[in-house]
Amino acid sequence: MKKTPEQYFQEQDFAVLEADINAGHEFTLAEIAFMEKYLGIERSDLKQKNSPLASLKYDDTYIGNGQTLGPPEEPVEQVLKREENMLLVGFFIGNQEFTIPTVAVQEVIKAIPVSKMPISPDFVHGVINLRGRITPLVHLGEMLEVSGYDKKKEGFVIVCRRRGLQFGLMIEKVHTMYRVAQGSIDWAVEAHIGASVEYISGLLKINDMLVSVVSIDKIVERILAE
Numbered sequence: 001m002k003k004t005p006e007q008y009f010q011e012q013d014f015a016v017l018e019a020d021i022n023a024g025h026e027f028t029l030a031e032i033a034f035m036e037k038y039l040g041i042e043r044s045d046l047k048q049k050n051s052p053l054a055s056l057k058y059d060d061t062y063i064g065n066g067q068t069l070g071p072p073e074e075p076v077e078q079v080l081k082r083e084e085n086m087l088l089v090g091f092f093i094g095n096q097e098f099t100i101p102t103v104a105v106q107e108v109i110k111a112i113p114v115s116k117m118p119i120s121p122d123f124v125h126g127v128i129n130l131r132g133r134i135t136p137l138v139h140l141g142e143m144l145e146v147s148g149y150d151k152k153k154e155g156f157v158i159v160c161r162r163r164g165l166q167f168g169l170m171i172e173k174v175h176t177m178y179r180v181a182q183g184s185i186d187w188a189v190e191a192h193i194g195a196s197v198e199y200i201s202g203l204l205k206i207n208d209m210l211v212s213v214v215s216i217d218k219i220v221e222r223i224l225a226e
Contacts, residue, residue, distance in 0.1 A: 028164030031134050033224050038117045038124065038136070073163055075217045076104050077187065077201040084182055088204065090175040090211065091158065093141040094148035097175060097211050099204055104216040106159045106166070108174055124223070125151075125170060130159065136223060137168040143199055143219065162220045169219070180204060185213065198222075 027035075035041040080086050080101055088099040089108075114126030114137055125137040137157060141149035157168035186203045189212075199222070201215035 027134075030164035030220075030224060034134065034136060034165060037224070038120045038127075040118060073217075076101055076162070077213075077215065077217075079103065080185075081182075081187060086180060086182070086185075088178045088180065088213065089158070090178055091156070091171045092173050092175055093144065093146045093171055094150070096146050096148075098140075098144070098214050099178060099211055100158060100160070100169070100214050100216065102177075104160045104162060106161050109157050109159060109168075111155050111157055111170060128168070130166065130168075133166045135159070135166045135168055137170055138219065138223065140169040140171060140214070140219075143222065144214075160216055162216050165220055165223065167220070167223060169214075178204065178206070186210075 080103070087102045089102055089105060090097055090099045092098075109130075112128060114128050116126045117124065120126075123139045123142045125139055127134055127136050129135070139151060139154070141151070141154075151170075153172045154170040156171050156174055158171060158174075159166065159168045161167075184205050186205065187201070189197065189200050189202055197212075199215050199218050200212045201218070202213040204211040204213055
């Protein structure tokens with residue numbers, strides 16, 4: 001029997017990942033940057049005596065807007081370009097379908113109430129505590145400027161983790177899983193839909209349709225660069 005996208009992610013074992021990121025109960029540099037920008041928390045306040053940050057080693061990796069955030073990670077699309085086959089999860093926002101590579105996805109959950117933040121751009125819905133990590137939820141439809149997008153219809157959250165930040169993409173519904181060959185994706189996206197499409201890294205060819213592949217790395221950069 002073919003598994004649904006929800007069943008696929010429910011069956012994944014994230015225990016090792018959770019044990020790794022929660023070791024020592026430390027904040028990542030990306031989480032610190034997020035709290036500084038949106039929650040008004042000063043880094044000096046977090047590093048008081050007995051703080052979990054007291055033993056945190058700062059990385060010198062440059063990531064977006066002058067921030068030094070780590071650990072370094074190769075962009076998802078660069079990794080995928082070397083793969084013969086890849087797996088993507090398809091989902092809908094409004095009447096438009098998009099995909100995300102499963103290598104960047106941790107799980108899919110139903111939409112839940114969030115804690116609002118005093119300072120945040122319109123595309124950031126709020127934050128939740130998910131498995132012990134501070135997790136901002138993003139209105140992906142607003143970032144992508146999807147025609148007919150309605151926040152009230154957001155029913156699911158695709159939880160991703162990149163560059164030390166766990167975050168959720170709010171969507172309407174999950175559609176299906178795509179296992180595709182390298183030749184099915186056109187990475188020269190600017191030639192088809194213009195360089196202004198900032199958060200799209202490629203186009204998946206399905207029969208006579210082109211489905212956008214969302215760039216997870218560019219979304220992280222936007223969250224931390226606001």
